[in-house]
Amino acid sequence: MKLTTMSDIAKEVGVSVMTVSKVLNNKPNVGPVTRQKVLDAAKKLGYKPNMIAKSMRLNQTKTIGLIISDSSFSFFPSVIKGIEDCAMRNGYSILLCNTNGDYQAEKEKIELLLNKRVDGLILAASTFVSVEDTEYLKSLGIPFVYAIRIPVDESVDYVANDNYSGASMMIDYLVRTGSRKIYFFNMHSASTSALKRLNGYRKTLEKHGIAYDDEIVYKLDHTIESGYAHAKKLLSYGKDVQTIFCGCDVIAIGVMEAILEMGFKIPDDIRVASYDDIELAQYLQVSLTTVSQPKYEIGVKSVELLIERIHNPQKEPQSIILEPELTIRKST
């Protein structure tokens, strides 16, 4: 199927391709009569601008590559939505790539996006976090922005929520409402977010005059199963567990499942709080008190930052730290 080109229009009207190009791009120096004739012919012939040719010529695709570990995982759809909305508003499209958290896959997808000549890259919850990884990205000479997860080398553009502050506000709330011994089921993460949440936990406890106790801080996988297993184990010891703060909602889901299964009541016997506010959190059997990350907003800001970077490659790296929000529900 052969599509109409500018040349076709030019022939139809009896002008040069250049004139057609000017008209179709709203450039000056075309007589009003000619302009109208070109416009009419374009419509009549069903002209669809070939953005591939344009991309080739202009050396820009108006496309952003999005690298994400698992686009279907609760937390990400909103982020992606924010990204897509904001990108479109600014005339960019999104090329979507899942990596399933696999480093090698991520490397390949980045390569692919590079070959497709995207104008920039958003790395959402990327595994490309080592100093070498960031170095590699920089060497590519393509604008990129990290989102959600911060790389070790923080001298890059990134958008994230304030993990310290989020953990801190949750501990403040828990202590204020009566908890003093707060178990922390944190994730062990390659990134710094687990660490920052831990810091927020620790410092805020100390602020309230509660000594930090390494014994009640665990590091688990970022899975429901892990939360479930660790809660089962802890509770089976018959320990006095009053409050569990989970590093993420996914862990909390498992934890609550274990608690209810063992016949305890939430929040009467045990209070459970966590971090992220995935879509599920509000619908759970016992709705979850959690720190809400501004997911959609993170997406929007990532795009805005990336576009800034595209327009001005020399600028100093910039970080945008969005404030999370405390969402109190029934689990506490």
Added chain:
Amino acid sequence: MKLTTMSDIAKEVGVSVMTVSKVLNNKPNVGPVTRQKVLDAAKKLGYKPNMIAKSMRLNQTKTIGLIISDSSFSFFPSVIKGIEDCAMRNGYSILLCNTNGDYQAEKEKIELLLNKRVDGLILAASTFVSVEDTEYLKSLGIPFVYAIRIPVDESVDYVANDNYSGASMMIDYLVRTGSRKIYFFNMHSASTSALKRLNGYRKTLEKHGIAYDDEIVYKLDHTIESGYAHAKKLLSYGKDVQTIFCGCDVIAIGVMEAILEMGFKIPDDIRVASYDDIELAQYLQVSLTTVSQPKYEIGVKSVELLIERIHNPQKEPQSIILEPELTIRKST
């Protein structure tokens, strides 16, 4: 930032661009020594094939345009995942476009994807369902596949679940387990899926010797609020409501909320069943008995069908109807 081109490699090695092209595309008729030299130079210079140039030349972008109403809505992330996985496996990338269910937006995004010269289009839960819409798509001469929602003119490629069969298996189950008067909170949808579910409901009731009663069949919006409001109203009449079958999980969420709020027990007082099996369904306060659509699979099949169509534009339109599955949980 100027990237390495084939011409750069050609100069470096001292051969023609054509030879470089042959090597880099694994074409025959190149001596092994030359081949190796080219390969080495490509690596040394960090050559990244320019897929834009390639697309222009070959008239194919190896990109699929995905039109979807709301990529963040519960049901779709899995579908998208299936699409992305399968596309990548076959060397295609996905250009993601949300329409928010807005017809005009959809029209514009289709236009955009056309301009970006995608090789094909997947319309997931599209609003482009009228005969004219399909006609328009056909006139474009681009391969396209409908997913989830079927257009009025069914002589196109599409992938969907068997709505009749899904509703039927649910009614079978409900009747078998003691329900005879089954309220149906169906959606009123522009598409045919609500109609097919209604048919499955009706025919299966009749099969069991239960007369179809128009009085207990409602048409609601596809929202939690709508389910909530209608359930409240129905229950406040003090009617004898034993079982409610909802046309989709979203409605069921609202219905269950209303029921619990009014002090009834699920399933002891009222049984609730529905359709779709969105991710939430299993985590709800009372986990939901529902008809599980094979979401990921729908995504995969859409891509496979589209690729077939791309390779063979003349083929007869083909429809793939996937069987849903009955998922029994606590709400019944």
Added chain:
DNA sequence: ATGAAAGCGCTAACAT
């Protein structure tokens, strides 16, 4: 106000 020429990076077709 209009147009001719050149070239973006690549490959199909056709030499040598």
Added chain:
DNA sequence: ATGTTAGCGCTTTCAT
């Protein structure tokens, strides 16, 4: 086995 030519559809530059 290797190279030359031409052109995909567009825009920048430089005439006219």
